[in-house]
Amino acid sequence: MTSYVDRQEKLKTGLDRDAALRLKNNRLGMTIFQASWIMVFFAIIVVNWQLRFSYAQWPPVGVAPFDPLLPSIATLALLLSAALVRQGWGGLRGGKLGEFLVSWRLAMALGIGFMTIIVYEFMTVSEAALATQYGITLRLMTGFHFVHALAILAVMLHVYRGACAGAYSGGEREAWAVEGAAKLWYFVAVAWMLFYVVLYWIR
Numbered sequence: 001m002t003s004y005v006d007r008q009e010k011l012k013t014g015l016d017r018d019a020a021l022r023l024k025n026n027r028l029g030m031t032i033f034q035a036s037w038i039m040v041f042f043a044i045i046v047v048n049w050q051l052r053f054s055y056a057q058w059p060p061v062g063v064a065p066f067d068p069l070l071p072s073i074a075t076l077a078l079l080l081s082a083a084l085v086r087q088g089w090g091g092l093r094g095g096k097l098g099e100f101l102v103s104w105r106l107a108m109a110l111g112i113g114f115m116t117i118i119v120y121e122f123m124t125v126s127e128a129a130l131a132t133q134y135g136i137t138l139r140l141m142t143g144f145h146f147v148h149a150l151a152i153l154a155v156m157l158h159v160y161r162g163a164c165a166g167a168y169s170g171g172e173r174e175a176w177a178v179e180g181a182a183k184l185w186y187f188v189a190v191a192w193m194l195f196y197v198v199l200y201w202i203r
Contacts, residue, residue, distance in 0.1 A: 026176050034187050037148075041191045044141055045198050051133040058203060059134045064126070066138060068200040074117035075196050081110035082189040085156075089182045092168060092175055100178075104160050107185070111153050114192075118146050141195050148191065152184045 052058040059065050088103030122142045129135025159181045162168060168175040 023176060026180065030180055030183050034183065037187065038191065041145075041194055044144065045194060048137045048141065048198055051137055055133070059129070060132045063128050063132055063134055065203070066121075066129075066200055070117050071121060071196060071200050074114045074121075075192065077110045077117075078114045078189050078192055081107040081114065082186055084110070085182045085185050089178055092163070092178055097163065100163060101160070104156065104163070108153060108156055108160065111149065111156070111185070111188075115146060115149055115153070118142050118149075122146070138199055141199060145188075145192055145195055149188045152181070152188055155181050155184060 084103045084107035088100040088107065091097075091099030091103060122139055125135045125138055129138070159168075159177050162177060168178055
């Protein structure tokens with residue numbers, strides 16, 4: 001005859017197994033999502049290259065190349081933001097909620113700074129550039145990336161508010177929302193690095 005303690009132990013083992021499976025499925029789903037969306041970003045880059053090859057010169061004659069100064073500052077801010085997200089995630093796993101909250105807050109602030117510069121870049125494309133595919137592709141690529149960054153920043157804010165309310169523990173299974181948001185923000189950083197190089201450095 002099975003005792004109450006044995007039944008509880010079996011129940012706990014079953015729940016642990018279910019939780020581990022959910023975490024594994026979440027991570028697999030995130031990997032598939034990131035891979036598929038990176039392919040979308042690569043497809044846009046391919047379109048950019050196809051357009052530039054239709055011109056004898058890139059940027060076209062009479063159009064000044066985009067200044068990389070502000071985008072470079074934005075890129076550094078985004079990379080630092082991603083590093084802070086990683087630090088915060090590590091802090092939470094180590095049971096340091098305060099470290100997580102500070103790192104996450106700073107990461108979001110830098111993310112907002114990054115997006116502010118991207119909006120400025122989008123809005124200040126010259127009329128001469130907009131008369132060509134050179135300016136139009138910059139708007140397409142920065143606008144597309146901005147929408148993704150804004151959506152993922154909203155996810156990060158939701159996670160931050162959850163952490164403030166004590167919703168997450170340091171365990172991997174209990175803090176999947178934090179891990180998922182962190183991986184999404186890494187996606188933002190990697191996708192932007194691809195666009196940044198193509199838009200501002202490859203001639």
